[in-house]
Amino acid sequence: MNHLHKYFRDLYLGVTTISIGMAVTFRHLFTRAVTVQYPHEKLTYPPRARTMLVTDIDSCNGCLQCSRACPVEIIHIQTVKVQPEDNPPDMPDGKPRKLHVVQFDVEMSKCIHCGLCTEICSTGSIHWENQHEEVSYARDGLFRDWSSYPLDERKRLLDRDAVIKAEKAKKAAEAAAAKEAAAAKESVEKPAPKPVESKETSPKAESKVNKEGETPQPPVTENGKEDA
Numbered sequence: 734m735n736h737l738h739k740y741f742r743d744l745y746l747g748v749t750t751i752s753i754g755m756a757v758t759f760r761h762l763f764t765r766a767v768t769v770q771y772p773h774e775k776l777t778y779p780p781r782a783r784t785m786l787v788t789d790i791d792s793c794n795g796c797l798q799c800s801r802a803c804p805v806e807i808i809h810i811q812t813v814k815v816q817p818e819d820n821p822p823d824m825p826d827g828k829p830r831k832l833h834v835v836q837f838d839v840e841m842s843k844c845i846h847c848g849l850c851t852e853i854c855s856t857g858s859i860h861w862e863n864q865h866e867e868v869s870y871a872r873d874g875l876f877r878d879w880s881s882y883p884l885d886e887r888k889r890l891l892d893r894d895a896v897i898k899a900e901k902a903k904k905a906a907e908a909a910a911a912k913e914a915a916a917a918k919e920s921v922e923k924p925a926p927k928p929v930e931s932k933e934t935s936p937k938a939e940s941k942v943n944k945e946g947e948t949p950q951p952p953v954t955e956n957g958k959e960d961a
């Protein structure tokens with residue numbers, strides 16, 4: 734009798750639990766799916782999702798803030814001062830461009846996606862883009878070179894900058910040497926200052942010496958102690 738009772742009880746539990754599970758399945762058949770068929774379908778990430786970095790190089794002013802903020806030092810930027818003959822395009826906000834960004838490299842394979850570079854950038858130039866599918870069998874595959882200057886133009890600008898800086902340094906050294914020479918000449922022409930009299934030979938000290946050439950001693954009392 735006990736076996737028969739257990740049999741029917743298990744049958745009942747099996748039918749009811751399967752029915753509950755199937756009811757949940759049928760309920761979701763007619764609601765919107767929460768999964769997508771990746772890679773045929775892709776989600777749009779939230780605006781601040783830390784996906785992959787990208788730079789709008791035209792709006793970069795070369796301030797180096799992102800490079801300084803990066804804790805793993807993977808942003809390498811080189812700039813060259815704009816000269817009057819260059820006449821580069823203005824910044825997107827209409828202000829004149831002051832620096833050529835001749836190098837803007839990022840080693841994305843080492844990026845820890847901390848977001849410090851994007852937060853500190855005042856122009857919004859470096860930012861996250863809406864995709865994360867960056868894979869490579871080699872580290873070089875994730876190396877980013879975002880400078881818009883051709884290689885020969887970068888070299889020309891860097892060489893010119895080196896010449897300008899060398900000339901400036903030379904002029905500064907010459908000016909410092911001339912200043913030093915003028916100071917030396919002035920010190921030679923200036924009359925020597927009068928010697929300062931020492932305390933022992935000053936009139937005040939002399940007044941303390943009596944005619945016999947002895948310094949007056951304080952009077953001595955009967956007890957042999959000096960008078961106050």
Ligand code: SF4
Pocket residue numbers: 786802803804805806807808839843844845846847848849850851
């Ligand atoms: S997000 Fe990457 S590149 Fe930017 S500061 Fe962090 S580690 Fe450096």
Ligand code: SF4
Pocket residue numbers: 788792793794795796797798799800810853854855856857858859
């Ligand atoms: S990306 Fe932004 S923070 Fe970095 S150098 Fe350009 S303007 Fe400055």
